[in-house]
Amino acid sequence: MKTHVRVAVIGGGVVGCSVLYHLTKAGWKDVVLVERDQLTSGSTWHAAGGFHTLNGDPNVAKLQGYTIGLYDEIEKISGQSCGLHRSGGLLLADTKERMEWLKMAHARARYLGLETELLTMPEAKALLPLLEERYFVGAMLDAADGNLDPYGTTHAYAKSARIGGAEVYLNTCVTGLERRGNGTWEVSTNKGSINAEHVVNAAGLWAREVGRMVGLELPVLAMEHMYLVTDDMPEVIEFNRERGHELPHAIDFKSEIYMRQEHHGIVLGTYERACVPWQPHVTPWDFGAQLLEPDLDRIAPSLELGFKHFPAMAKAGIKRVINGPFTFSPDGNPLVGPVQGLPGFWCACAVMAGFSQGGGVGLALSQWMVDGDPGFDVWAMDVARYGEWATRSYTNEKVRENYARRFSIRFPNEELPAARPQQTTALYDVMLAQGAVMGDSWGLETPLWFAPKGVEAKDVVSFRRSTDFPHIKAECLGVRSMVGLTEIANFAKYEIVGEGAEAYLAKLMTNRRPVTGRIVLTPMLNAKGKLIGDFTIACSAPERYLMWGSSQAQIHHMRWFEAHLPTDGSVRVHRFDLSLVGISIAGPRSRELLARLTDEDVSSKGFRFLDHRSMDVASCPAKVNRVSYTGDLGYEIWVAPEYQRRLYDRICAAGRDLGLIHFGMRALLCLRLEKNFPTWFRELRPIYGVFEAGLDRFVDLSKPDFIGRDAALAEKASGGKLRRITLAVDVLDADVLGDEPIWHQGKVIGWATSGGYGHCVDRSLAQGYVPASLAQDCRAGAFEVEILGERRAATILTEPPFDASGSRMRG
Numbered sequence: 126m127k128t129h130v131r132v133a134v135i136g137g138g139v140v141g142c143s144v145l146y147h148l149t150k151a152g153w154k155d156v157v158l159v160e161r162d163q164l165t166s167g168s169t170w171h172a173a174g175g176f177h178t179l180n181g182d183p184n185v186a187k188l189q190g191y192t193i194g195l196y197d198e199i200e201k202i203s204g205q206s207c208g209l210h211r212s213g214g215l216l217l218a219d220t221k222e223r224m225e226w227l228k229m230a231h232a233r234a235r236y237l238g239l240e241t242e243l244l245t246m247p248e249a250k251a252l253l254p255l256l257e258e259r260y261f262v263g264a265m266l267d268a269a270d271g272n273l274d275p276y277g278t279t280h281a282y283a284k285s286a287r288i289g290g291a292e293v294y295l296n297t298c299v300t301g302l303e304r305r306g307n308g309t310w311e312v313s314t315n316k317g318s319i320n321a322e323h324v325v326n327a328a329g330l331w332a333r334e335v336g337r338m339v340g341l342e343l344p345v346l347a348m349e350h351m352y353l354v355t356d357d358m359p360e361v362i363e364f365n366r367e368r369g370h371e372l373p374h375a376i377d378f379k380s381e382i383y384m385r386q387e388h389h390g391i392v393l394g395t396y397e398r399a400c401v402p403w404q405p406h407v408t409p410w411d412f413g414a415q416l417l418e419p420d421l422d423r424i425a426p427s428l429e430l431g432f433k434h435f436p437a438m439a440k441a442g443i444k445r446v447i448n449g450p451f452t453f454s455p456d457g458n459p460l461v462g463p464v465q466g467l468p469g470f471w472c473a474c475a476v477m478a479g480f481s482q483g484g485g486v487g488l489a490l491s492q493w494m495v496d497g498d499p500g501f502d503v504w505a506m507d508v509a510r511y512g513e514w515a516t517r518s519y520t521n522e523k524v525r526e527n528y529a530r531r532f533s534i535r536f537p538n539e540e541l542p543a544a545r546p547q548q549t550t551a552l553y554d555v556m557l558a559q560g561a562v563m564g565d566s567w568g569l570e571t572p573l574w575f576a577p578k579g580v581e582a583k584d585v586v587s588f589r590r591s592t593d594f595p596h597i598k599a600e601c602l603g604v605r606s607m608v609g610l611t612e613i614a615n616f617a618k619y620e621i622v623g624e625g626a627e628a629y630l631a632k633l634m635t636n637r638r639p640v641t642g643r644i645v646l647t648p649m650l651n652a653k654g655k656l657i658g659d660f661t662i663a664c665s666a667p668e669r670y671l672m673w674g675s676s677q678a679q680i681h682h683m684r685w686f687e688a689h690l691p692t693d694g695s696v697r698v699h700r701f702d703l704s705l706v707g708i709s710i711a712g713p714r715s716r717e718l719l720a721r722l723t724d725e726d727v728s729s730k731g732f733r734f735l736d737h738r739s740m741d742v743a744s745c746p747a748k749v750n751r752v753s754y755t756g757d758l759g760y761e762i763w764v765a766p767e768y769q770r771r772l773y774d775r776i777c778a779a780g781r782d783l784g785l786i787h788f789g790m791r792a793l794l795c796l797r798l799e800k801n802f803p804t805w806f807r808e809l810r811p812i813y814g815v816f817e818a819g820l821d822r823f824v825d826l827s828k829p830d831f832i833g834r835d836a837a838l839a840e841k842a843s844g845g846k847l848r849r850i851t852l853a854v855d856v857l858d859a860d861v862l863g864d865e866p867i868w869h870q871g872k873v874i875g876w877a878t879s880g881g882y883g884h885c886v887d888r889s890l891a892q893g894y895v896p897a898s899l900a901q902d903c904r905a906g907a908f909e910v911e912i913l914g915e916r917r918a919a920t921i922l923t924e925p926p927f928d929a930s931g932s933r934m935r936g
């Protein structure tokens with residue numbers, strides 16, 4: 126066994142072996158994998174081996190496509206068969222809503238380059254005669270679906286990695302991890318110790334325990350999962366004989382089952398509602414290649430329905446029932462990447478669909494380790510997407526919710542109830558009393574919209590406009606005509622202090638630094654010039670900056686900030702989290718309202734657009750920014766949490782005769798659409814360049830140096846490949862949500878990133894990306910956006926439809 130290595134991967138399941146293979150492929154040879162027992166001896170050995178591209182996140186769907194395409198490559202390198210059966214798969218819709226969901230998935234597949242086809246039920250029946258047509262309304266065929274041999278595939282990865290120079294140590298259990306003074310990791314095992322520059326936690330069922338070795342409580346939990354295998358069935362034998370090929374896979378969302386052919390029988394698995402976590406506290410180290418006791422009663426409701434939908438199954442004998450554990454994160458996507466505060470410690474865990482996702486996880490992680498960047502947008506599986514609020518019991522509730530809903534539709538306006546409220550501010554109860562419908566924003570309850578008296582404060586879930594539409598309209602009009610109040614505690618807030626703060630920010634950010642008392646908006650880029658952040662920075666005193674950004678990205682951003690801190694201690698970065706909370710007031714009467722709460726000069730000259738000042742507001746020590754995301758005159762007022770209630774009460778009292786209304790996040794997102802303002806995670810993501818995103822005015826190329834400058838210069842010179850556009854869309858009752866394909870002259874050429882209704886300009890609006898060369902085509906109806914299966918005419922708006930000159934927010 127080597128004693129010094131560049132990387133030690135812990136865990137020889139499909140994920141660890143894929144990481145090992147990809148590291149060798151990326152050119153790192155001095156890499157080893159340490160396995161407690163034999164390869165596959167966690168969840169991997171008893172997996173059903175199915176693979177598919179379906180995922181709620183388009184970037185993860187793309188990675189699943191990559192994984193599936195990889196099997197031929199590792200078979201070829203290793204000479205080891207993966208036991209591939211590329212049979213295709215049917216997704217069966219039982220309701221109109223599910224069919225709409227499939228239409229959306231199909232539309233999205235177009236721009237992801239995935240091969241899907243919508244089918245009528247007679248067409249679906251022709252492909253899968255076992256189904257009973259009358260229970261379904263339509264189907265989608267996913268050509269990439271199939272299944273494989275989990276053992277063979279894991280060994281194919283491992284053999285390919287060995288051929289690439291890696292070593293694999295079996296029966297070697299990692300018992301402890303310690304960080305040395307030089308930043309390397311001491312990996313203790315039952316066979317001695319290995320000093321590694323990097324450690325990868327790919328410990329699957331034991332990922333939580335390996336995390337605990339470094340003081341980390343990862344949000345990951347194993348669930349029991351059952352599938353049964355039938356005896357040979359005459360219907361299957363007959364199908365194979367007649368067609369000369371296997372039956373396609375199928376997912377029946379209604380009965381919550383998936384099925385596929387195995388030999389001449391069927392494998393049938395369920396994601397049952399009455400799901401059961403496995404070892405919620407500690408995974409025993411002596412658990413090996415064992416199975417759990419099956420509990421057919423638990424899955425009986427799914428089986429009963431499934432047997433009705435596939436009558437031949439009811440007659441088939443059951444050869445065996447498998448019940449095994451595998452792990453999930455709270456949202457069901459993997460936990461991948463470097464861990465904030467633990468340099469050199471990487472995660473590749475909570476991979477619930479190892480045979481759809483393992484390849485993509487290995488690719489992302491290896492690129493991240495070797496190049497310092499995953500190479501594409503991995504946000505949906507970044508381990509940094511969870512904060513400290515994702516506790517063990519939070520994880521338990523969310524994982525059970527996610528498992529039970531695996532085959533349920535998640536509507537775009539649907540907020541899931543488990544583990545809520547997790548975090549609340551002092552305004553939670555008063556906001557509820559005002560009729561707030563709350564949403565979960567990075568673990569914090571945040572008002573989405575307000576139901577007027579007499580209206581139930583509840584979302585009616587839909588892919589189309591819902592019952593909140595007229596109330597959001599009233600909120601938007603209230604802001605534009607008078608003044609509105611909204612809670613903004615959910616933003617990320619940081620303080621950057623120290624004698625090196627100015628130079629540090631100059632290096633990280635694209636824009637110039639603000640002078641004392643002023644604010645700048647600035648993107649942040651990676652070395653490849655792609656957008657990895659977008660911030661509002663205020664200079665509160667020399668070498669002291671306050672900064673605001675996306676709440677969801679705060680751990681992700683802290684990881685980046687810490688990685689770039691000077692080693693001499695001249696800069697300190699502090700994340701406030703909820704120790705700084707805020708209320709925003711916006712609208713033409715917001716200045717008058719603020720003036721009633723302070724004796725400072727807040728006139729248009731005394732407190733200008735993009736000014737920042739510490740002042741007393743309603744007798745609370747506050748930091749006030751004159752900024753606007755609504756596109757109207759507006760202020761953000763930031764206070765310590767103990768003042769928030771007082772601030773709120775005084776704003777309400779002072780604003781009563783000014784027509785003050787409450788507005789929520791949904792109105793805010795509509796208002797910003799009217800101004801063409803982009804939003805983080807929709808328009809701004811690490812797949813876009815800063816000029817592609819239209820953020821030119823926030824890039825100061827005269828600065829001698831900042832991360833991503835060379836790439837930004839090259840992008841500016843070439844014009845970039847894509848361009849962010851705003852479209853007015855000719856819709857019926859469904860606005861753009863995001864992830865719809867954009868068509869131009871009969872071809873899919875781009876995708877929408879977000880959309881909604883511009884209530885004050887009375888138009889349905891969308892933003893998205895198209896090739897730069899087409900972004901000049903401003904002819905009416907030159908584009909189409911595919912909404913719920915229908916192509917709707919769309920026209921580029923070259924100027925914001927509301928207050929194009931910006932006089933309202935600057936005045």
Ligand SMILES: Cc1cc2nc3c(=O)[nH]c(=O)nc-3n(C[C@H](O)[C@H](O)[C@H](O)COP(=O)(O)OP(=O)(O)OC[C@H]3O[C@@H](n4cnc5c(N)ncnc54)[C@H](O)[C@@H]3O)c2cc1C
Pocket residue numbers: 135136137138139140141159160161162163164165166167168169170171172173174175176297298299300327328329330331332335350351352447448449450451473474475476477478479480481482
């Ligand atoms: C019944 C069932 C059916 C499934 N069906 C499918 C399917 O059809 N398709 C699909 O894609 N997925 C399926 N899965 C899920 C799939 O099994 C997992 O996604 C996959 O196995 C996860 O692989 P992994 O490498 O992350 O974890 P594991 O397979 O759990 O591997 C982790 C490895 O780490 C080792 N290890 C842990 N701690 C240490 C330590 N301290 N030192 C050294 N080694 C250590 C373990 O021994 C183990 O070998 C199914 C799972 C179950 C239970």
